[in-house]
Amino acid sequence: MIRLFKHYVPNAVLLLGMLDILLLIGAGELGWLLRAHQLGMVPLSMATRLPQLLCFAFTIEVAMIAVGVYGADALQSLRYATARLIVAISLGVIVLSVLYFAVPQISFWRSNLVYAMPASVILLVLLRILLGKALGSQAFKRRIVVLGAGARAARLKALAKMPGAGFAVVGYVAMSETNRVIPEAIARDAIYNLADHVVLLNASEVVLALEERRNALPLKDLLRIKTTGVHVNEISTFLERETGRVDLDSVNPSWLIFSDGFSSGRIVSSMFKRVFDITASLALLLLTLPLILATAILVKLESRGPAFYRQRRVGLYGQGFDVIKLRSMRQDAELPGQAVWAEKNDPRITRVGRIIRKCRIDELPQCWSVLKGEMSFVGPRPERPQFVEDLEQKLPYYAERHMVKPGITGWAQINYPYGASIEDSRQKLEYDLFYAKNYSPFLDVLILLQTLRVVLFPEGAR
Incomplete structure (x- = not known):
């Protein structure tokens, strides 16, 4: 995930948004070329129209964000995504028509939108058809190892199976829990070097999901994992990032006090x-x-x-x-x-x-x-x-x-x-x-x- 202004954006969404902007610029240019051909004009370099093209792409992109084109449902269903795309582009074109009238310097002819609108829908839907399976594949999911095999680890397992999840659990390590509920978890005693185990699984993150942390933190293991370049996170911080909410079942006052946030420098x-x-x-x-x-x-x-x-x-x-x-x-x-x-x-x-x-x-x-x-x-x-x-x-x-x-x-x-x-x-x-x-x-x-x-x-x- 990429963090923008304290807000996490999944890698797949960020990539899709960047490709969408490029295709919207292309759709705007295509609409202009078709209209210029109708009028018998000889088109100049695309660079001369770049401000107008960026205005077109940015406005449509904002409308797409507003109507939920990048939500989990739209990423999972092509039909859902197509419906939202049509609504977003229609709203964007209405805004652009008003904008072109108010600020002529950043406008094409409004007639260009007649061609750019269907071109945008077709190109963006084709992109989602091509990337449909890839967006939900393991390629864009972060690989995590969970330290714990109790109820908290089970919550992460269930969250990973939800549509649109941005991570995949590649291993569970049981840390002497009495209420073990993850049958596939490997006992810590069976792993000679936990840091090597995490690296062999090609994990990018380790999540600490212990049921009882008092005198149970594997500090030596966590330090070695950290020095290999693998990110180490506590379950409350992980759930906050993945779900967009503060999980009341796992947080405690010390986490709220010492975690990032509630800044007074505002x-x-x-x-x-x-x-x-x-x-x-x-x-x-x-x-x-x-x-x-x-x-x-x-x-x-x-x-x-x-x-x-x-x-x-x-x-x-x-x-x-x-x-x-x-x-x-x-x-x-x-x-x-x-x-x-x-x-x-x-x-x-x-x-x-x-x-x-x-x-x-x-x-x-x-x-x-x-x-x-x-x-x-x-x-x-x-x-x-x-x-x-x-x-x-x-x-x-x-x-x-x-x-x-x-x-x-x-x-x-x-x-x-x-x-x-x-x-x-x-x-x-x-x-x-x-x-x-x-x-x-x-x-x-x-x-x-x-x-x-x-x-x-x-x-x-x-």
Whole structure:
């Protein structure tokens, strides 16, 4: 994996993205040549069109990232990938048409897009056909050796079998566990030199998955492995990197304290984040004001009660604030002072409410909270005080999610469907902790782009 701004990108995805950009430049050039031939023009050198070609390729590439073209599902299914590619290229062409009108200096003729669009679809689909088997093959997977043969090692074994896994386990070494569950694991006593064993397996990484680490760390073995050039990792760090979340079943306070993350040196990043929040929230409120007012009228016409409602939420450092949303439930959805989880096909949701929830229109008034500084565009979803009190008692490290400003969208929202239970909250907490630990402007941009995928392809909206 390649680490970009604290975010890990699988090697296969990075290679595919680079090839996609090259093919998009080729598709843009092909579209221009076809249009120039129609007009009877003699084409000049490709270098004279390079800025326009890069603009075309970059815009389409961003749209592809936004709709999930590089997700695990798209990498495993050609049909799924083709559908997302068509949506991404269509969105990119719409953006380019507007961009060409606003900034003529970076534009081709808009008629070029008629040819470049189908050329892009054909070339990108052909690339995925050619690389289809290779992308999921062992060639792009990191080879790891697991030290341990208990329940933690079994978790790594199950994770390696999941579609889109970026690693393959090439060996297990039992380290005197009493609860051994990996039958193929080789006992440590049967290996004369563990470092040589790891090198012979051509492993690039060793993952420590011991059930009990107290006085059990094989320090001499780990040191020899490290000096051979093989990376040594602890299971909590490994799972964080592979799953994009902090695994609550394996972490402990010392790992959170001593691991990389939760950096305080974010003054410049925080300033940019606040400037973006003010600019974007103000622009979005102005642009969507007619939609918000029209929706408010529909809400009012369908059911009794106010079109907007205020609800108390827990924000930064556990401070309370009132969030404003368009009402999507009946006025009598809850008894006074009693918070109730939303359910799948919740009967309390109105017909208009069901539509605006799927399209996330009910969230738009929260831009006012962003403008005031109570929320950010990106961050953990703010929960209600009643739920927070309960969850802090049942989930470890739940209070730590309040160390960053809550957001309208976030890492949990784009990676996990809407949750309405303790187990769902636990899963979302793991993503929220990952965001709080690894925050960077790059991760914020990625989340904002991926939010478009959630809006276009609603997954789990309730």
